[in-house]
Amino acid sequence: MIDGGRSRGDARALTELANLHALGLDPALFEPRREDRFDLPYRFPYQLGLFMAVNAIPGCFVVIDGPDCIYRKAEWIHGRHDLRSTLLDAGGRHRVVSTLMHSGEVIKSEGEAVVKRLRRVAQLPEAELALVCSMPHVQIIGTQYDALIASVEGELPLPIYEVPSRSLESDWLGGYAEVLSTLARRLAPPPEAEGLVEDEVAIIGLLMDRTEADHLGNVAELERLVADVGLRPVSTWLSDRPLAHLRRALTARYLLALPHGVDAARLLARRSGATVIEVEQPFGLQATARMLMALGEASGRERAARAVIERELRAIVPRFEWLIPSFLARKRVAFSGDPTLFDGLLEGLGELGMRPLHLSAPALRPEYGVRLDSDYPPTPPVLFAPGQSVVRRQLEGICASLGLDLIIGGHELPVPKDTDPWQGSEREKIGRLHFGFPNFFCHAIHDSPFLGFQGWAWFIQEIARTIGTR
Known part of the structure; x- marks a missing residue:
């Protein structure tokens, strides 16, 4: 209890009421x-975030155990929100693959449709990674996707990871973050890896909801700032770059964790021993400056970070x-x-x-x-x-x-x-x-x-x- 006996909720309500009056807004x-x-609901579904992540990893495919309505969700991204998207293909080689599992077939399913699609995906020369997820009405029968994946892992020439289906309790941002966490748990390090490289940085959690030049510009801007501090950005999750680029995060000494990638960065650090630097979204001058100072302090480059901040503000603020x-x-x-x-x-x-x-x-x-x-x-x-x-x-x-x-x-x-x-x-x-x-x-x-x-x-x-x- 605070404020002379008022609960924290009461105090928050009073603050909101005071803010509304200050803004001249009607509390009603x-x-x-x-x-x-x-x-x-004004809320976008889990699968949209999953598809965004797949869209931002060239060579990545996802098999969805469910009906073909998933293609309507993919069409929000492909050809509409993202004109560079390769999620769908005019020749039918879609990177979002449905098992066509409708409600009448769910009770009889043992996952054979998933295995069939995985084998087809593995035959495509551009396929480097396959993810597996399910729709809610299929999830309820408890298909053991880990066992299905294990049954073909030695046979197929690409890694296959299950992304947990959390459609009922999460949303698009959760779906995107869950893909990053899945990669952080399962992704193998580069073949040539020999421990952490001291001046390398991986940026984890950049929300790339499309692969057009606005988000590619975000990638370039953040990597530029990291390099200006005197470090080497070697992997950005996600950045429209292939699996080999993502693997480099497992050799980076520092993991710069943006909000959508905090869980993934922590998982990576448990495996590699890297230092996680959790920062706010670098949206705005002060937020970006705080991100750079956090990076500089963690890496012993405070002076360089301050110099970069002063240079950028001197150029932009006027x-x-x-x-x-x-x-x-x-x-x-x-x-x-x-x-x-x-x-x-x-x-x-x-x-x-x-x-x-x-x-x-x-x-x-x-x-x-x-x-x-x-x-x-x-x-x-x-x-x-x-x-x-x-x-x-x-x-x-x-x-x-x-x-x-x-x-x-x-x-x-x-x-x-x-x-x-x-x-x-x-x-x-x-x-x-x-x-x-x-x-x-x-x-x-x-x-x-x-x-x-x-x-x-x-x-x-x-x-x-x-x-x-x-």
């Missing part, structure tokens, strides 16, 4: 309703000065996306004088990477995996009362239709920045990172452009 907008329990009074100060923002970006976003918006009025995530609250410190400027209550009508109701209420200058989020963000230009709206007052997953409308053909120092500069440029052209 944020009160739950009975009918919200029956709402469609570029924001004229944007702040002209486009950014006092602008009202709604953001929905990867929750590990929330802290960097709030810190960065505060530096720019912007007002966040809505924060939501199409995901459960992750175990790592979300602090939501009380020392930020007043923020609204954060929604994790809310109902779609809850998000829409809040945005409609905010637009009707205070108004919004900018909505940032993916294509599936349930915005009011009269605020979305892609729905044929004539309303020009609210800018719509399509960012995050899924992004069906905006694609990257040149490096445009959003992480690191250069990534924050790009992000603020896009905010200013969207507000200026709404």
Whole structure:
């Protein structure tokens, strides 16, 4: 009990109420309703994260024990969110492979369809790795996939790993992280490995939800910063690079663990003896600086890290000065996306004088990477995996009362239709920045990172452009 007998929950509720009043928001907008329990969830499924990870590892295939509806999920990524995706193939050599197990056949299944698909995958010359997972209605019969895999491991020329099926309790971010953890448990080191290499770094947990130049830009930016500190980035999980590149993580002295890769980095460290450096998402200037200082302190390169930070800030910060009074100060923002970006976003918006009025995530609250410190400027209550009508109701209420200058989020963000230009709206007052997953409308053909120092500069440029052209 704190605050003179009030519980921690009471104290949190009072803080949220004070924040709402400070922001000028009506607390009634944020009160739950009975009918919200029956709402469609604003949360993306586990398999989407699994498919993202497969998409970001060339030569990786996944056999899903379940019906062919999995291809509809793969189509969210292939050809829509990621125009460079190779998940599906016009000739039928898909990297997402279904056993076509429908509900009528589940009770009779002994896993023979899985083994059949694994043998077919192994015949493809481009196949370097096969994963196995199942849909929930197949999972309930308790098929022993480890035994099925063991029955063909000596026969087939590629590694095969089971990814636990957690569709019922997890989401897309959990699916992505589970693939990384599976690799961390099972992946063999490089054949030439002879222990850890002192100046090598592996970056674990980069969320590569597509292989276009925005995420390739994230890879380049983080690897550039690691190299500038005086270390060698040898493996980035994931980075649209093949299995041989991922294996190099088992020889790296330092594992730079981003939020989506903390569990994987810890598993790797148990096997290799590497030093794990757990950091927040490098989204924003201060978050990136803290990441570099953590890396510098762990590796004995504090001076080099400080020099890099000072150089980057000296080059970038002056570029924001004229944007702040002209486009950014006092602008009202709604953001929905990867929750590990929330802290960097709030810190960065505060530096720019912007007002966040809505924060939501199409995901459960992750175990790592979300602090939501009380020392930020007043923020609204954060929604994790809310109902779609809850998000829409809040945005409609905010637009009707205070108004919004900018909505940032993916294509599936349930915005009011009269605020979305892609729905044929004539309303020009609210800018719509399509960012995050899924992004069906905006694609990257040149490096445009959003992480690191250069990534924050790009992000603020896009905010200013969207507000200026709404």
